[in-house]
Amino acid sequence: MLHLPFALALATSPVAEPTELLPSQPTPNTSELALLAPAAASMPVADADSPFSYTYLELGAVSLDVDAIDDEADIYYGRASIELLGFLYVFGEYSNLSIDYKNTDTDLIELGAGAHVNVVPKLDLFGEVGWLYSDVSSDLSALDDTTNGYEVFGGARWMVLPWTGGGLELNGGLGYVDLENQISSDDKTTFWEVGARVHVLEMLSVGATYSKLEDDDQVSAGIRLSF
Numbered sequence: 672m673l674h675l676p677f678a679l680a681l682a683t684s685p686v687a688e689p690t691e692l693l694p695s696q697p698t699p700n701t702s703e704l705a706l707l708a709p710a711a712a713s714m715p716v717a718d719a720d721s722p723f724s725y726t727y728l729e730l731g732a733v734s735l736d737v738d739a740i741d742d743e744a745d746i747y748y749g750r751a752s753i754e755l756l757g758f759l760y761v762f763g764e765y766s767n768l769s770i771d772y773k774n775t776d777t778d779l780i781e782l783g784a785g786a787h788v789n790v791v792p793k794l795d796l797f798g799e800v801g802w803l804y805s806d807v808s809s810d811l812s813a814l815d816d817t818t819n820g821y822e823v824f825g826g827a828r829w830m831v832l833p834w835t836g837g838g839l840e841l842n843g844g845l846g847y848v849d850l851e852n853q854i855s856s857d858d859k860t861t862f863w864e865v866g867a868r869v870h871v872l873e874m875l876s877v878g879a880t881y882s883k884l885e886d887d888d889q890v891s892a893g894i895r896l897s898f
Contacts, residue, residue: 721789722830722838724897725754731893735768738886739856744770748893760785762799768854773811777854780804781822793833798825803850820850826864837870840878848884856886864889874898 733746748766755761761784768777783801790796803820826844833839843865851858866880874897882889 720792721787721795722793722833723787723795723828723840725752725760725785725787727752727895727897729893729895731891733766733889733891735854736888737770737772737854737856738888740772742770742772744768744854746891758786758788760787760799762801764801770854772854773809773814775807775809775811775814775854777808778806783822793830795828796826797828799823803848805850805853807852807854814852816852818850818852820848820853822846822848822850836873837876840868840870840876842866842868842878842880855884857884860884860887868895 729748729750729752731748731750733748735744735746737744746766746768748764750762750764752760752762762782764779764781766779766781768779769775781801781803783799785797785799787795787797801822801824803822804817805819806817807814809815824844824846826842826846828840828842830838831841843863845863846861848860848862849858862882862884864880864882866878868876868878870876876895876897877893878895879890879892882891
């Protein structure tokens, strides 16, 4: 415990103000802040001009005309896609194919990932790769089997006629499928497709696509809910 005289001496001795021990800090000028605000606002944002969402749920139907067996297959599908980091996305798709030929029915699952970039306002380029798993049930033993393969695809999406809350999109691309034991004229198929999508509302759209798979023709239509 301090003796009283010593304590009084400490209490009465001058103490330097804390602000005298620290260097003075400049106060931001309001005019400087006003100049910084527009610069920060003009910093680029990934795909800021892209009118498309890559997070969606889609349901649709497909008619496939198989030239090798001169028959048509009916396909129903569901697809889900989730966008990541503003330029990547992952997707999954399930489809069921049925055809009268040898009472054949196919369940097909695709899991994959893709990337997209907005090259000019209202025009996106994209590419994706997917792993395929096929389970075929058929009266023909050569077809009744499970196999797996892959698909790669690249294309473009163009909002050719935008309007408030929606617009008309044209799209297309080129792809390659390597999947044995599939219902098509070739196991290894290069294909191209063109399509259109009407964005009725900001979240709801309907689309149709024509695809040419070597010797086979395919027409599809679907409804999509985007987020």
